[in-house]
Amino acid sequence: MSPRLRSGQEHERWLVPLLVGPALAFILIGSLVPIAATVWEALHGHDLRLPWLGRPFIGLDNFIEAAGDPRFRAALVHTVVFATVTVPLEIGLGLALALVMQTATHGRSAVRVVALLPWAIPTVVAALVVRFMFEGLISPSFDWLVRPLAAWVPIGVADVWKTTPFVAILLLAGLQTIDPALHEAASIDGAGPGRRFLTITMPLLIPTLVVAAAFRILDALRLFDTVYVITAGGPGTATEPLSMYAFIALMQRLRFGYGSALSVTVFLLTFGFALVWVRTLGRSLVGDRV
């Protein structure tokens, strides 16, 4: 068998642009050019309600305004705290669920369906159902949605409910790559289940945990749908995350320059996080594709 064929022959090189081109065009036109355009827009004063003011270049003024905007700073804190609180919960509960799913000897497909359903339904559906449950059933006399701190509870519950099964599915795949012989050997040597979990399962599961946490943190940093449905950022702006404030600046106030600057900060936040995560925790994200 010729090894040259495996990676495509010289005379087939012309195929590569043909195969890659359309996808690359989609990504350029749909994502890279718009991101550049958002950054450019963020450097302008642009208010769709005041078209006679035009669209003057104002440098970093929008970002300077954001830095001094208490609503922006609160939204930034909300976003980061939300990620810090929910992601460890989801990882912990997801790990418990994965360990439980692993022991299932019967009805594996039923277990998979049950775990996939909350992940697969639209986020707004999950959020609406959780909001309904909090409005009537969980404690009818306590109004969760009008209290600044309590209003976070249904948001967190909706997020944890919807995403924990996803985490569990990722972690289960990681668990299944662990050779059972390792557990057997440790068992013969007298290690109990707790000891084996700490010395075998956890170290071997760390790459998967890193990936699952990265997915969850990136998702939590762009939190929008759940909040829009459950509290709309309220009471006041007590539960408003960054994406939501950017959306309001753009779509309700029609301040496109300032709203773009806020969108850019969401982008920088997620991208900065991703860079740090990949740098410090290695290449497990990329796997063996390169």
Add this chain to the structure above:
Amino acid sequence: MSAARGLRVAAAIGLLGLLLVPIYWMVVSSLTPEARLFEAPHLVPRTVTFEHYRALFGERQFLVPIRNSFVVAALTTLLAVPVAASCAYAIARFRFRGRGLLLALILSVSMFPQISIVPPLFLVLRALGLLDTYPGLVLPYVTFSTPLAVWLLTGFFRQLPPDLEEAALLDGASRLRALVDVVLPLAAPGVATAAILTFLYCWNEFLFALSFTLGPERQTVPVAVTLFRGRYQVPWGQVLAATAVATIPVALLVAGFQRRIVAGLTSGASKG
């Protein structure tokens, strides 16, 4: 059965049951008369009414957003998956300059927060008169689902043994011929998985649909459900009936393709 094992089974059933409680509650409540929605919960509904569903498809014209969601999701899937598959095949089988860069680009784009491209897309779609149209939604959906599908399918093509296409190539078939006759049939499960995940992404997407539609004519299901308003308060019966309807296609896909969906999700995360 030992006590420990019994405990584990009980824990499993308890945990998984907990996951289903909200979905069960949604279905039961959607069949409960509005006046009794906030009464003490019963496991089995005492009075069943289809009034909310009748109103949903009657006054609310919920078939319109369902049609919109289906059209947008289907068009996006038809556009994104073939484009992603050919790109993924090239990445998996050819060594070319910039391949690592291309993969890094695809991975970064799939991490983009959606809000970060809403402003220019809104302005461009408005300038082109594409707000509140199907293309106005399909365009952003295609660009957001293509990188994910490329990522998934690259992992999938890597796992396919190259021997068969090599045999076809040695027999004198062209690369395109080998691709169509040999690779595609083998890749069908992977392509189907990519199609299902793309469809689900479109069916569930909210922020773009909220930003780029203007009225009920082109709203998709998530937007329509969220913007339901009664005269005085949220019409919960109808809202829950709508969420139950929105869950049906998802539940069917999950029940039918659970194994493939799990394989697709985990190929993005664990090695191989």
